[in-house]
Amino acid sequence: xxxxxxxxxxxxxxxxxxxxxxxxxxxxxxxxxxxxxxxxxxxxxxxxxxxxxxxxxxxxxxxxxxxxxxxxxxxxxxxxxxxxxxxxxxxxxxxxxxxxxxxxxxxxxxxxxxxxxxxxxxxxxxxxxxxxxxxxxxxxxxxxxxxxxxxxxxxxxxxxxxxxxxxxxxxxxxxxxxxxxxxxxxxxxxxxxxxxxxxxxxxxxxxxxxxxxxxxxxxxxxxxxxxxxxxxxxxxxxxxxxxxxxxxxxxxxxxxxxxxxxxxxxxxxxxxxxxxxxxxxxxxxxxxxxxxxxxxxxxxxxxxxxxxxxxxxxxxxxxxxxxxxxxxxxxxxxxxxxxxxxxxxxxxxxxxxxxxxxxxxxxxxxxxxxxxxxxxxxxxxxxxxxxxxxxx
Numbered sequence: 108x109x110x111x112x113x114x115x116x117x118x119x120x121x122x123x124x125x126x127x128x129x130x131x132x133x134x135x136x137x138x139x140x141x142x143x144x145x146x147x148x149x150x151x152x153x154x155x156x157x158x159x160x161x162x163x164x165x166x167x168x169x170x171x172x173x174x175x176x177x178x179x180x181x182x183x184x185x186x187x188x189x190x191x192x193x194x195x196x197x198x199x200x201x202x203x204x205x206x207x208x209x210x211x212x213x214x215x216x217x218x219x220x221x222x223x224x225x226x227x228x229x230x231x232x233x234x235x236x237x238x239x240x241x242x243x244x245x246x247x248x249x250x251x252x253x254x255x256x257x258x259x260x261x262x263x264x265x266x267x268x269x270x271x272x273x274x275x276x277x278x279x280x281x282x283x284x285x286x287x288x289x290x291x292x293x294x295x296x297x298x299x300x301x302x303x304x305x306x307x308x309x310x311x312x313x314x315x316x317x318x319x320x321x322x323x324x325x326x327x328x329x330x331x332x333x334x335x336x337x338x339x340x341x342x343x344x345x346x347x348x349x350x351x352x353x354x355x356x357x358x359x360x361x362x363x364x365x366x367x368x369x370x371x372x373x374x375x376x377x378x379x380x381x382x383x384x385x386x387x388x389x390x391x392x393x394x395x396x397x398x399x400x401x402x403x404x405x406x407x408x409x410x411x412x413x414x415x416x417x418x419x420x421x422x423x424x425x426x427x428x429x430x431x432x433x434x435x436x437x438x439x440x441x442x443x444x445x446x447x448x449x450x451x452x453x454x455x456x457x458x459x460x461x462x463x464x465x466x467x468x469x470x471x472x473x474x475x476x477x478x479x480x481x482x483x484x485x486x487x488x489x490x491x492x493x494x495x496x497x498x499x
Contacts, residue, residue: 109226110234112280113219114241116177119277120214121242122249123184123269124153124207129246130253134262141197149201151450153208158446160212165221165435167213172287173222173435180214181277183207185270192266216242217442220422221435225287228431232377235422236369243362243415306428310488314428315441317481321385323444324478325417328388328471330449331456332357332410335467343465344400353407360411361418368416377427378486381420385479387413392472395465413475428489 128135132146139146168176187206194200212218216239223234256265306314332339336357340350364384372380391406425438459467 109223109284110237111241112283113222113234113238116181116277116280117216117219117238117242118245118248119272120180120184120211121245122252123188123273124211124215126246126249127253127266127269130250131257131262131265134257135191135194135200138262139194139196139200141200145197146200147453149197149204152201153204153211154446154450156205156208157212157215158443158450160209161217161442161446162436162439164213164218165437165439168218168221168225168435169433172225172284173218174281174284174286176213176218177222177281177284178278180210180218181273181281183210184214184277185273188266188270188273192263192270212439216418216422217438218435221438222284223422224426224431224434226285229426231426231431232419232423233369233373235426236365236373236419239415239418239422240362240365240369243358243365246358306488310491311429314485314488315437317485318424318428319441319444321381321478321481322421322441323448324474324481325385325414325421326445327448327452327456328475329414329417330452331471332414334453335456335460336407338460339465339468340400340403342460343395343403345403349400349403353403356404356407357411357414360408361415364412364415365419367412368419372416377420377423378482378489380416381424382479382482382486384413384416384420385475385482387416388475389472389479392468392475395468428485 128146128150132143136143136146164176164180183206187203187210190206191200191203194203219238220231220235223231223238227234253265253269256268260268336354337347337350340353341347345353368380387409391402391409394402394409395406421442422438425441426434429437456467456471459470463470
C-alpha cells in the first residue's frame with residue numbers, strides 16, 4: 108500500500124505544480140496583466156527554490172522519515188495554490204510560485220524516493236518504480252482536469268480546487284504512510300548499516316559528480332523536449348496536426364518505459380538500464396537524421412521510453428552506489444544542478460531551435476551521448492570497487 112499511497116500523492120503533486128501552467132498560464136497572464144513568458148518565469152523561480160530546499164528536506168527525511176515532510180508539502184502546496192488564486196499583480200504570482208517551489212522541494216520525486224528508501228532500505232527499487240508508474244499519468248490526469256476546472260470555475264477556482272485536493276486527498280494518504288523505524292530495513296538505513304558499493308572517498312566524489320552531470324543532462328533534454336518538441340517536428344517538415352499527435356506519444360511511451368523497467372529490466376543492473384536509456388534519445392535523433400519526418404513517431408517513442416526509465420534511475424542509482432544511509436540529503440544535493448538546468452532549459456534550447464531548427468536535435472543527442480559516456484566511466488569505477496562482483 109505504500110507504493111499506492113505515494114504514487115497517488117505524487118500524481119497529485121506533479122499535476123498541481125509541474126503540469127499546471129501548461130493549461131493555465133495564458134489565463135493567469137491575461138487576468139493578472141502580465142505576459143505568458145513572465146508566468147513561466149515565476150515557474151522557473153519555483154524550480155530554483157525547489158533546488159535549494161531539496162537537500163534540507165532530504166536530511167529531515169533521513170532523520171525522521173518522509174511522513175512529516177510530505178504532509179508539510181501538502182499544506183505548503185495548498186497555501187501556494189490558494190495564494191496564486193488571489194493574485195492580482197506580477198509580484199503575487201512570483202511569491203505564490205516561490206511558495207509552491209518550497210513544496211516542490213519537499214514533495215516531488217526526490218522526497219518520495221527518499222521516503223521509500225527510509226522505509227525499505229536497499230529493497231526500495233520496486234517501490235520507486237511503482238511510484239513512477241502512478242505519477243506517469245500526472246499529465247494525463249492533470250491537463251484535462253485543469254482544463255475542465257478552468258472552463259467551469261475559472262483558473263482561480265482551478266487553483267483552489269487543486270489546493271483542496273491536497274488537503275482532502277494528499278494529507279490523509281501521506282498520514283497513512285508507515286512511521287520510519289517500524290521496519291528492519293528502515294532501522295538499518297537509519298543506523299548506517301546499508302552501505303553502497305564500498306567505494307573509496309575519491310571514487311565516491313567522482314561518482315557523485317558524474318551522477319549529478321547525468322541527472323542534469325537528462326533533465327535538460329526532457330524539459331527541452333517538453334517545451335519544444337512540436338516546434339522541432341514542424342522544423343523537420345511535419346504538419347501541425349502531425350507534430351501535435353506525434354508529440355503526444357511521449358507520455359504513453361514514458362509509462363511503457365517504466366513498465367519495461369518494472370518487468371523485463373527488474374533484474375538488470377541499474378547502471379545497465381541507465382546506459383540503455385541515455386542512448387534512446389540520440390538513437391531517435393539519428394533516425395530523424397537518416398529518414399526525416401517519416402521517423403518522427405519513432406523518435407518520440409524512443410525519447411519517451413528512455414525518459415521513463417531514467418526517471419527511475421534517478422532514484423535507484425544513488426541507492427545502489429552510495430547505499431541507504433543519508434540517501435535523502437545526498438539525493439537533494441545530486442538534484443541541485445538538474446533543477447537549475449531544468450529552469451533554464453526552455454530558454455537555452457529555444458535559442459538552439461531558433462538558430463538551427465531541427466538541427467538542434469543533434470545538440471541534445473550529443474548531450475545524451477555524453478551522459479552515456481559518464482555512466483560508462485561510472486561502471487568502470489564500480490568494477491574497481493571491493494564489491495565489484497555485485498555491479499555486473
